[in-house]
Amino acid sequence: MGREQGITHLTDSATSNQTNAPEFSVSEISFSIKKTMEDTFGYVRVRGELGRISRPGSGHIYLDLKDDRSVLSGVIWKGNVSRLKIQPEQGLEVIATGKITTFPGQSKYQMVIDSIEPAGAGALMALLEERKRKLGAEGLFAPERKQLLPGMPRVIGxxxxxxxxxxxxxxxxxxxxxxxxxxxxxxxxxxxxCAAEVANGIRGFNALPAGGAIPRPDLLIVARGGGSIEDLWGFNEEVVVRAAADSQIPLISAVGHETDWTLIDLAADVRAPTPTGAAEIAVPVKAELMSTVDDLSRRLASGLVRLISTRRTELRAAGAALPSPQELLALPRQRFDHAATRLEHALTVNTRSHRGNYQNASARLSPLLLTRGLTSAGDKLTGLGERQQRALGVAINQKRQAHAAVTSRLSPARLTQQIHLGTERLTAFTERLDRAYAARLSKQRDRLDGLEKLLKSLSYKDVLARGYALVRDETGQPIRSAASVAPGAALSIELADGVVDAVASGEGSQPPKTPPKATPAKPKKAAAKTEPSSQASLF
Structure with a gap:
């Protein structure tokens, strides 16, 4: 009993420790948060792009304000809808004024909007227009790229x-x-x-080989139901537009409802208002085709009957205008009778003429004359054969002598002699070249020495070595007149062993009153002290 009482006491103590914190109901927490948010923010102005817009039958407007990272739900009560300056439209960038509050029924915060002011085109719409201009400039939406749809497709993808x-x-x-x-x-x-999968689907159907295990479609349909611009944004991506424009299979775009437009609609060969409309565009009605074929068959049969009847009537009219066979054959028959009466006499005369020609020819073709002709032709043939043998022997002897002469010129001893002579000539040419090169080099060296001496004689360095100095101004130009030197001008004095910097003092136009004193040469970088005005005037 004592143990049980101890256990009960511990349990009660633990329970009391866990319930020290105050308990709140769900409504208390929700309304406390609501009050805190409304007291903290109050009325605010929020800039963003209108996304989803819903207009239920209650008359309120529910919408989303968004930027590139966040979405803020908003509501416009029915009483404020009629007082709005502009009506909310998806993709419009606006500045909304209202207060931040919470909706306890769904544990989310929202903005109750009192007024809306336009702030320019929405970010998504601006991006869409920019992408449309870019792809249009590349010619992806050009009408000449459009393909005709097949009249009777066998396979549809x-x-x-x-x-x-x-x-x-x-x-x-x-x-x-x-x-x-x-x-x-x-x-x-x-x-x-979405965009990558749709582009892969278009390219995948185009990659199917004709006559393969999977039949290649004759027509493609890209379809999706309606939605907001965010829902349909995948069909505005560049990869989808390029895949649709590059498709070798005719493509129908059926994205969204009739009022929804995406960039794939511009790149596709045909745009359908709805997916059901795409099916109606792609496939004809079988009953209508059968009716059309039957109508064409009837028209063809009727046309053939009318053609045959017309040709028969024309043939009968032409036959009625022709003369009878007796009239056509009367003149030829008369000519035939006339020729038949002359034929017997002509045959007799022709036979006599040919008999005479035959007798004359047979007299010239007696056996004695033929034997003489054969003997004469044989003698001529024998003579020609002997002449050919003699000419062939003479030609062979000439060719043999020419071959022997060429062989003698190409003997090893003769070739060795020619190579030896060529080597000697090459050695003589090499020696002449060396002598000519040495003479040319000596002549140029003497000329260079002369030019060096002339340069030394004309150089001002030798003049400086004899105790003279060269004075330049601050631009490095030599000074030729004391009058051109202004007081305080920076000067550079070049001596035989270095350069001295100096500053002119006094009036440069006046001649010096005392002879200048000799100044020892200093390095170029060392600053020179200012001398008396007379010496400065000299420089």
């Missing part, structure tokens, strides 16, 4: 989310109009990876 209502609408509309093979490339249609 759809790039969209496989779980949304969009793909079901497209498949349902295609099955209603015509039974085709549809390939779905699953992608995310919202979020950070």
């Amino acid at each position: 759809v790039i969209t989310s496989p779980t949304g209502a969009v793909i079901r609408d497209i498949l349902h509309r295609i099955s209603d109009r015509f039974q085709l093979h549809v390939l779905v490339w699953p992608v995310r249609v919202q979020g950070e990876t």
Whole structure:
């Protein structure tokens, strides 16, 4: 019993320690936070871009104020909506005035907006316009890049989310109009990876080989349902626009609703207002095609009947205008009869003429004359054969003699002799070249020595060595007249063993009253002391 009582006492003590902190209800905490925030901030002015805008049936407006890093929820009560200077539009950059408060029902803070003032185009819209201008300047939206859609595609590739209502609408509309093979490339249609996945889907369908295991689509559809500009931003990315513009397969863009526009709509070959509209553009109605074919068949049969009837009527009219066969054959028959009466006499005369020619020819072709001709032709042939043998022997002897002469000129002893003569000539040329080079070098050296002596004789260095000095002004130009030196001018005096800096004093135009004193030469960097005015005037 004592042990049980001790345990109970400890438990009660622990429970009392845990409940020392005051307890609050959820509503107390929520409203306390609400009061704290409203007292701390009060009325504020917030600048940002309008994002999601919702207008429920209550008449209030719910929206998002955002920048590149954060989003602030806002609400405009129904009573203030009619007093707004401008109506909220997505992508518009504004300055909102109101107070910060909390919504206890969802544990989030929000801004109750009283007024909105325009602050310029939104950041996203400005970025969108800039990207549109850049890609348009590259020609990605040019009309001449657009491809014609196939009239009867066999395979259609759809790039969209496989779980949304969009793909079901497209498949349902295609099955209603015509039974085709549809390939779905699953992608995310919202979020950070949306643009890359859509671009990969377009390029992936284009990379399929014709006649492969997976059929290559004849037409592509990029589809997504409606949404805010942030939701559709993936279809404004540059990688998606370039993939759509480079697609070799005709592409239909069906992103958003009819009022939603993205950059892929400008790069695609055709823009559809909705995904269902894309299916209607891509696939014709089978019943309409069958009706059209039947109508064309009937028109073709009717046209053939009318053509045959017209040709038969024209043929009968032409036949009625022709003469009868008897009239056509009357003149040829008369000519034939006339020729038949002359033919018998002509044949007799022709036979007699040919018989006479034959008898004359047979007299010239007797066996004796033929034998004589053969004998004469044989003698001529024999003579020509003997002449050919003699000419061939003479030609062979001439060629043999020419070959022997060439062989004698190309003997090893003769070649050795020619090489020896060439070597001697080359040695003689080398010796002449060495002598000529030595003579030329000696002549140039003597000329250089003469020029050196002339330079020394004309150089002013020798004059300085005899005790003279060269005075220059501060620009380094020699001074030729004392009158050109102003008092206080910086001078540089060059002696034989160095340069001395000096400053002129007195009037330079007056001649010196006393002869200048000799000043020892100092290094160029050492400062020279100022001499009397007479000596300065001399310099």
